[in-house]
Amino acid sequence: MTYNRIVRDFNRVEQGWAGVLVQERQILRTLPALFEQVSSYQQYERDIQERLTKMRTAFDRISNERIPSEADGAALQEAQRAGEEVVRELRLTVENYPELKFSEVVRSYMRELSKLEDNLAAALRLFNAQVAAFNSRIETFPSNLVNAISPCRSRIQVFFDSEASSSFEYRPNP
Template identity: 35%
Template sequence: MSEDIHMTTMMIVGGIAALIIVMMIWIYNSIIANHNRCKRAWSDVITYQRQKLKVIPQVEEALANYLSHERDLQTKITALRTGIDSLSTESMDTERVMQIEQISKDVMGRLSLTMEAYPELKASELSQGLMRELSEQESDISAAISIFNQGVEAFNNGITMFPHLLVNRMFNKMAPLRPFTDSAAAEEIEFKPNLE
């Protein structure tokens, strides 16, 4: 009888140990999966940014006669192209993307003003099509950034909540990722929630 109790106890302890090991493996793998999801989402952000590089030369060509009078716009377009070229899928540099997004907004605003200043340019189907394409790319980038931020939130929650926190500290040792934020847009909003 005591041998049966001892055997039952060993089976229960073994079952609990196996369950804990399986849970730790599952948590470890979920942390890795969430990190990989963030890397993929970051790659999408970079891909959409780089698609602008296909349109920018066409915009410059379409506006060639007008850009000679718009040196500041030419400088901003060059800065945008250089910034996009500097992006890497290897490092999640949200600060750099924020800078590029600000330059991109400036370029879009300046392009709109330039088109308003030159009625024949505004009437051109080519320039309107290019502006529409740039605008669509901006929307795609915004969507990709939103997906990236959702992935970052899931990853950060996954490494900072119990019991994932313990598994991360013991095995993964991954640091929280920084989400993309638009500080310029945030400054324009008067309401500031108390999130601390």
């Protein structure tokens, strides 16, 4: 029974590490897609802004004519056509994407990234707890005796972030 507990705890450690890898893989898959989405919205908004600026400039040029009867009819038609295109495209886009603000996309991107990081941190905490349980199992009596005479399992190191640790002055084992 003791040997079976050692094996079970070791398998839980392996499963915990697999969970960490799944979360890391999810981050690696999601980040490029999120970045691409943010970039495409940014480019879309930049294009719309440029088109709106050109349209506004064309209308300003026409409306700044001193005598409206002398205004260029072709310029007016061109400005009107450009305006109709922008409005039509915006309507279609708004119907498909009710919230077009780039800042909301960035906030969404940051929320998703935060959620992925939280999931990874949770997976690492679970892994470390499983490692601690396994290490305690193989180091305490009578499991340590059973482990010594059976196919021996060695102590496993918990995940350790040296960068994060270096920012703390507290050391549990001075």
